[in-house]
Amino acid sequence: MAQLLEAAASVFCTTGYTAASTNAIAREAGVSPGTLYQFFPNKEAIAIELGGRLMHEMRETYGEALAPIDPATPLEEAVAAAVDRFIDFNCRHPVFFALMHGPDIPGRMAEEHDALHATLIARVEALLTPFLPDTPAADVRRTAQVCVGIYKAGLELVLAHEGAEREAYVRELKNVLIRYLGPLVVD
Numbered sequence: 001m002a003q004l005l006e007a008a009a010s011v012f013c014t015t016g017y018t019a020a021s022t023n024a025i026a027r028e029a030g031v032s033p034g035t036l037y038q039f040f041p042n043k044e045a046i047a048i049e050l051g052g053r054l055m056h057e058m059r060e061t062y063g064e065a066l067a068p069i070d071p072a073t074p075l076e077e078a079v080a081a082a083v084d085r086f087i088d089f090n091c092r093h094p095v096f097f098a099l100m101h102g103p104d105i106p107g108r109m110a111e112e113h114d115a116l117h118a119t120l121i122a123r124v125e126a127l128l129t130p131f132l133p134d135t136p137a138a139d140v141r142r143t144a145q146v147c148v149g150i151y152k153a154g155l156e157l158v159l160a161h162e163g164a165e166r167e168a169y170v171r172e173l174k175n176v177l178i179r180y181l182g183p184l185v186v187d
Contacts, residue, residue, distance in 0.1 A: 001039050003029050005053070008046045009095035017047060018104040047099060051109045054096045055116055061089045062123055071130035075185055078127065079177050086151065087158060087170055094159055101152065121145055131185045143184065150176055 007029035011020045022043050026036040040046045069078055090097055099105065100113050124144035125137075132140055154173035161169055 004031070004036055004039055004046065005050050008043070008050055009093070012047065012050075012095050013098050016104065017043075017099060022046075048108055050095065051099050051112070054093055054099075055112055057093070058089060058096065058116065059119070061085055062120060069127065069130070075131060075181055076174075076178055078131075079174055079181070082127065083151070083170065083174050083177065087155070087173075090155055090159060091166075097155060097159055101156075117148075120148055124148060128181075131181070135184070143181070146180065147177060150180065 004025065008020070008025045011024050011028050015024070020043055022036055022040075023033055025043065025046065026033045029036070040049070069081075099109065100116075105113060121141070121144050124147055125140050128140055128144055128147070132143070135143075151173065154169065154176065158166055158169045158173065
């Protein structure tokens with residue numbers, strides 16, 4: 001099963017979910033289509049299993065990356081810690097971005113993604129609140145949503161590059177977030 005999920009991740013990253021086929025996944029895994037069908041009835045079932053595992057791991061990453069921090073922590077340090085953990089997860093699992101942010105999220109996964117996204121927004125709000133103590137809750141929520149939007153846009157650029165160029169995009173992403181949040185933070 002692990003071999004099939006790994007092969008599916010590779011195929012989904014290469015072709016996208018819609019263009020992927022169970023035959024391509026079986027071929028990538030080095031097994032017959034019949035063997036694949038012993039574990040999964042179709043590619044949606046494969047995507048749901050793979051997505052479920054990755055969402056579980058991502059929830060754990062959210063907990064680590066967005067754990068409450070000491071309000072005395074410099075903004076740059078807080079942003080860098082959160083971004084580094086999320087980037088690390090997405091670089092280790094590029095299929096997560098392909099499945100969750102592609103134009104063709106498989107059925108049930110869209111609902112789970114929406115719930116995960118809502119959790120992320122709430123966690124970012126909680127992380128931002130100590131930095132924005134006198135800011136109305138609605139403004140903090142809006143700021144959190146903008147931060148997540150900036151991150152997702154930057155993530156696509158980060159994943160499209162490797163090595164030193166990827167690192168340069170990560171630095172740019174951090175700079176954008178810090179420059180956006182800097183003027184809002186109460187000293």
